Amino acid sequence: EPEVTQTPSHQVTQMGQEVILRCVPISNHLYFYWYRQILGQKVEFLVSFYNNEISEKSEIFDDQFSVERPDGSNFTLKIRSTKLEDSAMYFCASSEAIGNPYNQPQHFGDGTRLSIL
Amino acid sequence: AQTVTQSQPEMSVQEAETVTLSCTYDTSESDYYLFWYKQPPSRQMILVIRQEAYKQQNATENRFSVNFQKAAKSFSLKISDSQLGDAAMYFCAYDMETSGSRLTFGEGTQLTVNP
Numbered sequence: 001e002p003e004v005t006q007t008p009s010h011q012v013t014q015m016g017q018e019v020i021l022r023c024v025p026i027s028n029h030l031y032f033y034w035y036r037q038i039l040g041q042k043v044e045f046l047v048s049f050y051n052n053e054i055s056e057k058s059e060i061f062d063d064q065f066s067v068e069r070p071d072g073s074n075f076t077l078k079i080r081s082t083k084l085e086d087s088a089m090y091f092c093a094s095s096e097a098i099g100n101p102y103n104q105p106q107h108f109g110d111g112t113r114l115s116i117l
Numbered sequence: 118a119q120t121v122t123q124s125q126p127e128m129s130v131q132e133a134e135t136v137t138l139s140c141t142y143d144t145s146e147s148d149y150y151l152f153w154y155k156q157p158p159s160r161q162m163i164l165v166i167r168q169e170a171y172k173q174q175n176a177t178e179n180r181f182s183v184n185f186q187k188a189a190k191s192f193s194l195k196i197s198d199s200q201l202g203d204a205a206m207y208f209c210a211y212d213m214e215t216s217g218s219r220l221t222f223g224e225g226t227q228l229t230v231n232p
Contacts (some may be wrong), residue, residue: 035218043162043208045219056219091162093220105152106212106220108162 002026004109006092012115021077021112023092032075033093033106034067036060043091049075079114087116092115119144122213123223130199131231137184138194138226140209146170148214151185151192155206156225163206168192197227204230 005024013019025032034046048055049067066078075094079086090112096104121142132138133154142151153165168176180200184193196203203205209223 035220042224043210043220043222045221048219058219089160093162105164105167106151107164108154110159110161113160 002107004092004094004107006090006109006112008112009110010113010115012117015084015116016081019079019082021079021090021092021114022033023075023077023109024073025075025092025094026107027073029094029096029107031055031095031104031106032067032069033095034077035091035108036088037111038085038088038092046077079103082114084116084117089113089115119146119149119211120222120223121209121223124225124228126224127227127229129229129231130196132199132201133215134199135194135195135197136199136217136228137198138207138209138228140192140194140223142190142192142209142215142223144211146213150214151183152210152212152220153183153194154208154210154222155203155205156208157202160232162208188201188207199230199232201232204228 007022014103032049035043037043047057047061064080068076091111092109093106095106123140149170151168155163155165166178166181170227173226175185180197182195206225208226211221
């Protein structure tokens with residue numbers, strides 16, 4: 001079964017450094033998402049992306065964050081100047097875009113654990 | 118804004134027994150989707166079951182079934198014949214009908230399965 005893949009599985013970065021988290025969504029999916037989960041807390045939505053632009057973003061997704069689809073397969077999340085509070089598990093997800101307006105379920109990757117020192 | 122609440126931080130069940138995890142939500146929408154996701158210790162998020170709000174029939178997926186009460190805004194997950202591999206954090210989630218919209222998650226319920 002097709003999967004969403006994320007790399008790396010664990011990223012350790014010094015505070016203030018830039019970090020890029022990478023995701024390869026399922027190939028026929030057109031909607032892409034980033035979520036984060038701070039240890040012990042609920043999963044929170046960051047951003048959704050469709051047709052090469054941001055569809056929706058949460059209040060968490062401030063100017064330090066950006067997303068990009070640099071080629072036909074990758075979807076990246078960049079944090080420009082990391083802070084201690086950015087330490088979390090970051091999940092990428094993707095969904096199909098068929099049968100509009102009927103929503104298609106989001107499929108998640110295994111996550112990248114980001115540790116800011 | 119939509120909210121999802123899971124009032125049971127932890128639940129436990131004996132192997133082969135049945136357990137029900139609770140979830141309530143709040144929305145002003147009439148059409149939406151509800152999900153249960155499972156997060157084992159490996160931390161991946163696995164879709165367990167999905168319910169469309171316009172469907173009156175409760176969704177089932179093998180040993181997993183839901184009790185969807187739209188008027189009460191309640192969406193519980195029943196796991197029958199519990200197995201050791203069912204041990205995980207379970208998240209209830211809400212999604213609007215529109216494609217590409219955000220998932221709103223509950224706080225999660227940690228399920229322990231005792232041998």
